[in-house]
Amino acid sequence: MSSPVPPHGSKAAGPSSQTSTLLLLLKMRTFVALILVFAFFAFAAPNFLTGANMLIISKHVALNALLAIGMTFVIVSGGIDLSVGSIVGLCAMVAGWLVLYGIDLRIGWSLQFNTLEICVIVAIAGILIGLINGILITKLNVAPFIATLGTLYVARGAALLFSDGRTFPNLAGNPDYGSDTFKLIGSGTWLGVPLSVWIMVVVAVLAAYLATRTPVGRHIYAVGGNERGAALSGVNVDRIKLFVYMFSGFCAALVGLIIASQLQASHPATGETFELNAIAAAVLGGTSMSGGRGRIGGTIVGAFVIGILADGLIMMGVSSFWQTVIKGLVIIAAVVVDQVQQKLQARVVLQGQA
Amino acid sequence: MNAAHPIGLTIRSGSKIYPGTQALKNVDFDLRMGAVNVLVGENGAGKSTLMKVIAGVEQLNGGTITLDGRPVVFSDRSDAARQGVGIVFQELNLFPNLTVAENIFVGREKTVGGVHIDRAAQSAVARALMQRLEQEIDPDTPLGNLRIGQQQIVEIAKALAEDARILILDEPTSALSAAEVEVLFRVIGDLTRQGVGIVYISHRLEELIRIGDYITVLRDGVITGARSMEGVDIPWIVSNMIGSASKEFPKMEHHALGEEVFRVEDVSLPGPAGGYVVDHVSLSVRSGEIVGLYGLMGAGRSELLECIMAQHPAAKGRLFIAGARVRERSVSGRIRRGLALIPEDRKRDGLVQIMSIRENLTLSSLGDFTTGFHLSLKAEAAKAVEFVRRMAIKIASLEHPVSSLSGGNQQKVVIGKALMTNPRILLMDEPSRGIDIGAKAEIFRTMRKLAADGLGILFVTSDLEEVLALSDRILVMANGRLTGAFPAGAAAADVISAATPHLNKVQSR
Numbered sequence: 113m114s115s116p117v118p119p120h121g122s123k124a125a126g127p128s129s130q131t132s133t134l135l136l137l138l139k140m141r142t143f144v145a146l147i148l149v150f151a152f153f154a155f156a157a158p159n160f161l162t163g164a165n166m167l168i169i170s171k172h173v174a175l176n177a178l179l180a181i182g183m184t185f186v187i188v189s190g191g192i193d194l195s196v197g198s199i200v201g202l203c204a205m206v207a208g209w210l211v212l213y214g215i216d217l218r219i220g221w222s223l224q225f226n227t228l229e230i231c232v233i234v235a236i237a238g239i240l241i242g243l244i245n246g247i248l249i250t251k252l253n254v255a256p257f258i259a260t261l262g263t264l265y266v267a268r269g270a271a272l273l274f275s276d277g278r279t280f281p282n283l284a285g286n287p288d289y290g291s292d293t294f295k296l297i298g299s300g301t302w303l304g305v306p307l308s309v310w311i312m313v314v315v316a317v318l319a320a321y322l323a324t325r326t327p328v329g330r331h332i333y334a335v336g337g338n339e340r341g342a343a344l345s346g347v348n349v350d351r352i353k354l355f356v357y358m359f360s361g362f363c364a365a366l367v368g369l370i371i372a373s374q375l376q377a378s379h380p381a382t383g384e385t386f387e388l389n390a391i392a393a394a395v396l397g398g399t400s401m402s403g404g405r406g407r408i409g410g411t412i413v414g415a416f417v418i419g420i421l422a423d424g425l426i427m428m429g430v431s432s433f434w435q436t437v438i439k440g441l442v443i444i445a446a447v448v449v450d451q452v453q454q455k456l457q458a459r460v461v462l463q464g465q466a
Numbered sequence: 467m468n469a470a471h472p473i474g475l476t477i478r479s480g481s482k483i484y485p486g487t488q489a490l491k492n493v494d495f496d497l498r499m500g501a502v503n504v505l506v507g508e509n510g511a512g513k514s515t516l517m518k519v520i521a522g523v524e525q526l527n528g529g530t531i532t533l534d535g536r537p538v539v540f541s542d543r544s545d546a547a548r549q550g551v552g553i554v555f556q557e558l559n560l561f562p563n564l565t566v567a568e569n570i571f572v573g574r575e576k577t578v579g580g581v582h583i584d585r586a587a588q589s590a591v592a593r594a595l596m597q598r599l600e601q602e603i604d605p606d607t608p609l610g611n612l613r614i615g616q617q618q619i620v621e622i623a624k625a626l627a628e629d630a631r632i633l634i635l636d637e638p639t640s641a642l643s644a645a646e647v648e649v650l651f652r653v654i655g656d657l658t659r660q661g662v663g664i665v666y667i668s669h670r671l672e673e674l675i676r677i678g679d680y681i682t683v684l685r686d687g688v689i690t691g692a693r694s695m696e697g698v699d700i701p702w703i704v705s706n707m708i709g710s711a712s713k714e715f716p717k718m719e720h721h722a723l724g725e726e727v728f729r730v731e732d733v734s735l736p737g738p739a740g741g742y743v744v745d746h747v748s749l750s751v752r753s754g755e756i757v758g759l760y761g762l763m764g765a766g767r768s769e770l771l772e773c774i775m776a777q778h779p780a781a782k783g784r785l786f787i788a789g790a791r792v793r794e795r796s797v798s799g800r801i802r803r804g805l806a807l808i809p810e811d812r813k814r815d816g817l818v819q820i821m822s823i824r825e826n827l828t829l830s831s832l833g834d835f836t837t838g839f840h841l842s843l844k845a846e847a848a849k850a851v852e853f854v855r856r857m858a859i860k861i862a863s864l865e866h867p868v869s870s871l872s873g874g875n876q877q878k879v880v881i882g883k884a885l886m887t888n889p890r891i892l893l894m895d896e897p898s899r900g901i902d903i904g905a906k907a908e909i910f911r912t913m914r915k916l917a918a919d920g921l922g923i924l925f926v927t928s929d930l931e932e933v934l935a936l937s938d939r940i941l942v943m944a945n946g947r948l949t950g951a952f953p954a955g956a957a958a959a960d961v962i963s964a965a966t967p968h969l970n971k972v973q974s975r
Contacts, residue, residue, distance in 0.1 A: 326840065330841065337820045342818060346796075404820045
């Protein structure tokens with residue numbers, strides 16, 4: 113990411129308006145990066161600016177953005193959720209199972225579900241895994257990193273056990289049960305925009321509202337900023353933590369559904385390393401790993417930077433090995449710039465003090 | 467006198483400019499060896515900056531520092547330490563996860579062959595230091611297990627271990643009990659006899675007059691008074707500090723006390739090593755009454771408040787508000803019932819430092835601005851503005867981080883947050899800790915006013931003068947038990963003797 117040169121050694125910080133402009137620019141750095149990345153590929157990659165390409169990119173971004181939204185809440189609350197990729201995989205398998213077989217009651221009958229019911233069940237599955245994470249962290253005092261690392265393995269293993277490691281193919285559904293619309297989650301469009309993108313937009317708007325305009329959101333920031341202080345102020349810390357992990361599980365379940373529907377198949381390895389992309393998007397968007405700081409808008413922009421970078425490099429024919437290197441460099445650059453911003457901000461606050 | 471106390475370090479025309487503000491303006495400062503050099507001033511007057519300059523944490527923009535007659539420039543903190551300047555910061559710089567001995571030697575570990583840490587040697591030196599400080603603290607206990615007062619002693623031991631010739635103490639007594647303060651003063655006396663130059667910063671003026679040999683008063687980065695301590699009295703200090711003499715404690719406003727609003731019955735908290743930290747305490751507070759709870763460090767006062775505020779699941783006992791039993795086990799439940807706590811440690815328990823002033827003020831009462839899920843930012847901001855005005859909090863903007871405020875203003879934010887929940891009982895743990903004299907007086911006035919409005923206040927303090935001047939009734943705790951109850955106007959000696967029935971036991975807890 114190219115960003116303004118940090119003001120090294122500018123002891124006499126000059127007129128404070130200059131400092132505040134720089135600070136504003138740094139605060140908007142992810143957005144600046146998005147514009148730069150976009151402009152670069154618009155020139156460098158043929159066909160990048162076509163409508164069809166935009167749709168494809170936003171479809172790709174939607175998946176990572178959904179996970180990153182849930183991840184943002186978790187990180188803001190002072191935790192981390194490594195299990196989202198596995199939850200995606202497990203939820204995709206649950207969805208595939210339900211579409212293909214329904215629930216066998218072992219009395220010669222089986223329960224079959226329509227698309228909406230499948231979606232609800234899968235969402236509940238994701239939320240339940242999030243609940244397990246939350247209980248491990250709040251009631252059993254397991255460190256979030258370890259707890260979710262554990263569920264990462266358990267959920268992935270469970271996904272593999274579902275099918276003995278095989279893929280559930282041909283999730284076309286059955287019109288008799290009302291599950292033939294399952295494929296629409298991934299392939300349907302509204303006003304020319306894929307449904308998955310709409311889902312991302314709705315979840316993002318809801319999450320942004322939650323973060324800024326509800327007591328729950330404020331409490332998430334308070335818990336991440338100072339857990340003891342929040343508890344003494346009457347914030348129910350355990351409930352907030354349960355909520356963020358359940359919300360993260362819910363987001364992962366949505367992604368599992370969308371992927372299973374897009375591919376019309378579910379593979380137990382779906383979603384491997386997705387958690388890392390989600391963390392990357394959140395961090396790129398200005399979320400502080402130490403908690404208390406981060407915005408949904410920033411995370412969405414971060415997800416787009418990563419997504420455009422990835423797709424644009426593919427279109428330019430850059431090898432996927434180099435893509436990985438570049439993605440890593442961008443993330444490191446983002447955090448370095450974040451540190452510069454923190455220092456500058458501290459100096460501005462110091463100015464304000466007598 | 468000057469011959470006995472040679473000047474060890476001087477600053478001439480010292481200036482320190484931060485972007486946008488000048489913290490020190492042409493300061494001339496002489497530090498005399500073998501004496502206690504006292505430094506006073508309101509928060510923001512430049513005391514801390516001056517100390518940081520001497521300790522090498524900050525560098526002067528203009529002017530010179532002379533140490534033992536030769537000009538020096540301390541490039542950083544460790545450079546200053548090598549040249550014999552030690553500092554104990556007001557905010558403790560310790561590691562709760564390391565042992566006492568490891569804390570004392572952090573960064574300068576005693577090693578065998580440069581690799582292997584010689585634990586035995588470290589523990590031995592640490593133990594000797596603790597004996598010198600008259601503290602029964604095992605050097606191998608994790609620091610996190612100690613009370614703040616004991617941690618402060620460790621911080622002082624750390625500076626002593628560096629063989630400092632100049633020792634800067636920034637408000638060392640703010641968290642210490644009377645007994646610990648006596649120990650500290652004895653240590654300071656020893657050190658000055660050995661020729662160490664002490665710089666002593668404190669807001670407790672009577673303390674300064676007692677132990678100081680020389681005094682320097684700062685106001686807005688300018689030295690407004692510097693002289694030998696002989697003949698200095700509190701009015702002189704105050705007039706140099708704030709320009710005109712002012713009273714620290716507000717006059718008692720006599721108003722009728724109401725009904726009993728809060729009663730604690732038989733509250734006890736088992737200690738980790740058997741026995742009780744809070745030992746079956748019962749007390750009551752009437753509406754409009756200020757009850758001062760005095761006691762030494764480790765007497766169980768803070769723990770009692772924490773039990774009341776549902777911080778210890780193991781605590782037993784009954785609480786009644788206006789006669790009705792409080793059964794809520796959660797903090798939010800107790801806040802709803804009308805309890806509010808101002809914690810002792812603002813930074814750790816009172817505030818979310820990275821959040822804005824507005825968000826901190828309203829954190830406990832977000833429900834008031836919420837319909838369904840929706841939080842009305844407009845109503846919230848309006849309420850925050852109202853409380854900023856009511857508490858007279860000096861701020862530039864509601865949206866600035868609360869960490870940008872001075873200690874006194876931060877404390878007002880904490881109190882504002884508690885008051886916004888419309889409490890009936892206010893629990894205050896060391897409400898005047900670490901804030902300047904002007905802000906202190908305001909906080910005390912606020913307490914009086916709140917009591918006059920019918921609030922019941924239970925406040926904990928280890929400042930004797932404070933408890934005598936502010937309380938309608940004084941309760942004394944020692945070893946987890948209530949050991950005395952006095953009406954307003956009780957004799958100081960009685961209160962102290964009630965607080966120290968078994969002094970040694972208290973300290974070795």
